[in-house]
Amino acid sequence: MNRRWTFGNRGRRTAVLGAVLLLTAGLAGSATAFGAEDGPASATASPTASGRAAREAAALTGSAKLYRSAGDDITFSFDARLAAKDNDDPLKATGTFEWSHYAGGEGAWAKAEVDCLLTGGKVAVVSGVITDSDLPGAKGKRVGVTVHDTGRHDRLGYSWAATGGPVGGLPRCVGSAPFEKVKKGTGDFTVVPWLPKF
Numbered sequence: 001m002n003r004r005w006t007f008g009n010r011g012r013r014t015a016v017l018g019a020v021l022l023l024t025a026g027l028a029g030s031a032t033a034f035g036a037e038d039g040p041a042s043a044t045a046s047p048t049a050s051g052r053a054a055r056e057a058a059a060l061t062g063s064a065k066l067y068r069s070a071g072d073d074i075t076f077s078f079d080a081r082l083a084a085k086d087n088d089d090p091l092k093a094t095g096t097f098e099w100s101h102y103a104g105g106e107g108a109w110a111k112a113e114v115d116c117l118l119t120g121g122k123v124a125v126v127s128g129v130i131t132d133s134d135l136p137g138a139k140g141k142r143v144g145v146t147v148h149d150t151g152r153h154d155r156l157g158y159s160w161a162a163t164g165g166p167v168g169g170l171p172r173c174v175g176s177a178p179f180e181k182v183k184k185g186t187g188d189f190t191v192v193p194w195l196p197k198f
Contacts, residue, residue, distance in 0.1 A: 056192055059082070061079055066181065067180070071103070074102075076097070076099045078189065079096055080097060082117050090117055095117075096128070108134050109133065118173050122148060126145055130143060147191060149190060151188070
């Protein structure tokens with residue numbers, strides 16, 4: 001099924017079939033050791049006092065276009081990270097994420113500052129407040145995005161799927177089910193899993 005969406009009321013809105021799955025998570029856990037069985041260390045890890053690279057507590061990075069059979073140009077980029085020292089608090093995540101959607105000469109773009117990052121396995125939920133956009137009324141609104149890092153066939157979902165644009169009152173750490181597909185050959189998202197100790 002082909003679905004098209006744009007930002008706000010300047011274009012076509014998506015009617016998402018079925019319920020939008022909202023992902024939320026509690027903030028719990030404490031710092032945890034990272035063993036070889038848990039996966040590779042992040043490429044951006046910083047050295048510790050012992051000289052070993054400290055793995056980030058969580059991360060979502062990368063850029064890709066979404067697949068749309070109608071040819072819409074939709075791009076998402078992420079640079080969201082939770083430092084090892086902040087493993088107990090996903091609300092201390094930092095970074096930005098950006099996206100744009102253009103079709104038939106119309107569309108918009110936006111950039112958000114990260115205010116939460118939760119990852120589990122190869123799934124990440126990142127939220128943030130829009131700091132810059134050419135869509136009137138978008139600045140200051142919180143949005144959330146969910147990414148499923150499956151390798152060459154990543155998937156993505158966004159909190160405004162059912163509303164057509166960002167709305168007020170969205171809590172931190174909330175996104176939708178990753179129902180969109182990444183366009184083949186356009187990039188790749190990478191998720192570093194969070195390892196809380198319960």
